[in-house]
Amino acid sequence: MSDEKSLAPLSDPGLPAHKYRKSDIDQKAAKRAEQQVAILFLLSAIGTLLVVYSYIFIPVDSFIFLPIMGEQNAHQLFLGLGLAMALFFIGAGAVHWAKTLMPDHEEIDERKPMRSKDEDRDAFVETVRERAADSGIARRPLIKRSLALALGLVGVSPILLLRDLGPLPKDSLEKTSWATGTYLVTDPGDRKIKASDLEVGAVAQVLPELAPGKKRKLEDIGKDAVLLIRLRPEEFQLDAERLSWTHQGIIAFSKICSHMGCAVALYEQGTKHLLCPCHQSTFDVTRAAKVIFGPAARPLPQLAITVDNEGYLIAKQPFTEAVGPSFWERSS
Ligand code: FES
Numbered sequence: 001m002s003d004e005k006s007l008a009p010l011s012d013p014g015l016p017a018h019k020y021r022k023s024d025i026d027q028k029a030a031k032r033a034e035q036q037v038a039i040l041f042l043l044s045a046i047g048t049l050l051v052v053y054s055y056i057f058i059p060v061d062s063f064i065f066l067p068i069m070g071e072q073n074a075h076q077l078f079l080g081l082g083l084a085m086a087l088f089f090i091g092a093g094a095v096h097w098a099k100t101l102m103p104d105h106e107e108i109d110e111r112k113p114m115r116s117k118d119e120d121r122d123a124f125v126e127t128v129r130e131r132a133a134d135s136g137i138a139r140r141p142l143i144k145r146s147l148a149l150a151l152g153l154v155g156v157s158p159i160l161l162l163r164d165l166g167p168l169p170k171d172s173l174e175k176t177s178w179a180t181g182t183y184l185v186t187d188p189g190d191r192k193i194k195a196s197d198l199e200v201g202a203v204a205q206v207l208p209e210l211a212p213g214k215k216r217k218l219e220d221i222g223k224d225a226v227l228l229i230r231l232r233p234e235e236f237q238l239d240a241e242r243l244s245w246t247h248q249g250i251i252a253f254s255k256i257c258s259h260m261g262c263a264v265a266l267y268e269q270g271t272k273h274l275l276c277p278c279h280q281s282t283f284d285v286t287r288a289a290k291v292i293f294g295p296a297a298r299p300l301p302q303l304a305i306t307v308d309n310e311g312y313l314i315a316k317q318p319f320t321e322a323v324g325p326s327f328w329e330r331s332s
Contacts, residue, residue, distance in 0.1 A: 015106045023100045033100035034140055040093030041146035047085025048153035054078035055160050086157070090150050097143060103134045174322040176208075176223045176254075178303060183209035184228065184252070184313040187221075192312045195248045198230040203267045205255060208315070223323055225255035225263065226303055228313075229285055231272065237287050245304035245316065252303040253289050254323035257281060259296035261325045274300070297326050 023030040054075060064074040116124070137144050183192050184206040198204060206226050210216060233249045245251075253274070257264050262278035267285075273292070274283040281294030289300035301323050304316035 015108065018105065021100065021104070030101060033096070034142055037093050037097040037101070038142045038146040040089045040096060041143070041150040044086050044089035044093065044150040045146070045153050047082045047087075047089060048150070048157050050082030051079055051086060051157050052082075052160060054082055055163075083157075086150075086154050090154060093147070093150070101136060101140070101143075103131070173223070173324065176319055176323055177220055178208050178224065178226075178315045178318045180315060180317050181308075182315045183308075184226070184305065184315070185209045187225070193228070194311045195230075195250055195307065195313065196311075198228060198250060200230050200232055200249065201269050202230050204228045206252070206313075222261075223256065226252050227255045227264065227267075227274070228252050228305075229267065229274075231285065235272065235286050242288050242302060245302055247305050247307060247313065250305065250313070251285065252305050253283075253285075253300040254303065254319065255300075256324040257296060258291075258298045258300055258324070258326055259294070264300060 021029075023033045058075045058078055060073075060075045062074045063071050064077065065071050137147075185192055185208070187205045187207045190207075190210070192209070193204070193206065204227070206228055207216070207221065207224050228250055229252075230248075230250045233246070235249075236243060236246065236251070238246070253264075255263050255265070257276040257278065259276065259279055259281050262276050264274050264276045264281075264283065266275040266277060267273070268275065272285045274285055274289065275281075276283075276294065276296070279295050281296035282292050283289040283296070283300050284292050288302055291297070291299060301319050301321050303319055305313055306316045308314050
């Protein structure tokens with residue numbers, strides 16, 4: 001290749017000649033395309049209805065046998081199919097609409113300095129408005145309505161999922177199984193405890209004794225777990241009432257962190273601090289679990305304890321405040 005040839009200035013090839021689509025020149029083809037778009041949007045709407053039907057009417061544990069896939073969970077299968085249909089056909093409808101009916105004139109927009117001039121920006125806004133008008137949505141009520149239906153149904157379907165949040169807790173979060181006279185039993189083991197079972201400095205997790213024939217539910221353990229800690233009585237810095245809730249240096253607190261509900265599981269014997277491993281809230285055992293560090297907004301609720309005639313530890317009364325995260329208190 002000669003130097004002269006290789007240095008020849010590049011010429012702007014310009015845009016290729018515009019090709020008209022069938023729907024640009026044939027009214028019947030345009031009408032047909034409009035109907036196809038509407039059908040795609042309607043298929044999307046059917047997909048969303050399938051999601052709604054599957055979610056409400058097909059039991060979660062129902063199964064269906066398919067030739068290649070074998071036994072499948074029908075609830076999940078139809079939820080998935082419906083969602084796939086809803087999203088696929090709404091996309092396919094939009095693409096088909098753009099390819100067949102929306103204006104497809106090629107235009108060149110020269111690269112501009114970083115900020116366009118005000119008149120150019122105004123012109124852009126004007127162009128967007130014109131193109132929106134050009135899309136013909138106002139003139140094509142079939143597309144407009146089917147699109148509104150498909151978009152509307154897709155938009156509302158997530159609302160159904162709110163059902164998975166379950167029923168409102170009402171006041172169940174404020175109540176625990178602790179009642180006046182409930183025995184404190186070891187966890188695990190379910191054995192009653194005497195004060196003499198705990199040495200000074202010891203910590204134990206306890207639960208309320210179960211009524212005969214009853215089973216412990218996980219959600220009850222999540223609310224009922226209590227930590228017993230034994231100090232020397234003179235180490236407490238409590239008012240008279242809180243001191244009367246202890247027994248021979250044994251104090252009981254809810255184990256559920258008042259910040260976000262983790263198990264407060266770490267006890268520093270030297271400092272007499274309880275530490276929550278989740279966000280490091282620290283509670284001073286000697287001062288009724290007062291928060292001395294971290295995000296917890298209130299002390300761990302204290303359970304008033306005493307002993308029965310045989311010396312076994314029992315609850316003097318139920319908790320006087322809700323256990324667990326502070327927002328539980330505001331749930332009712
Ligand atoms: S849950 Fe205990 S500090 Fe956050």
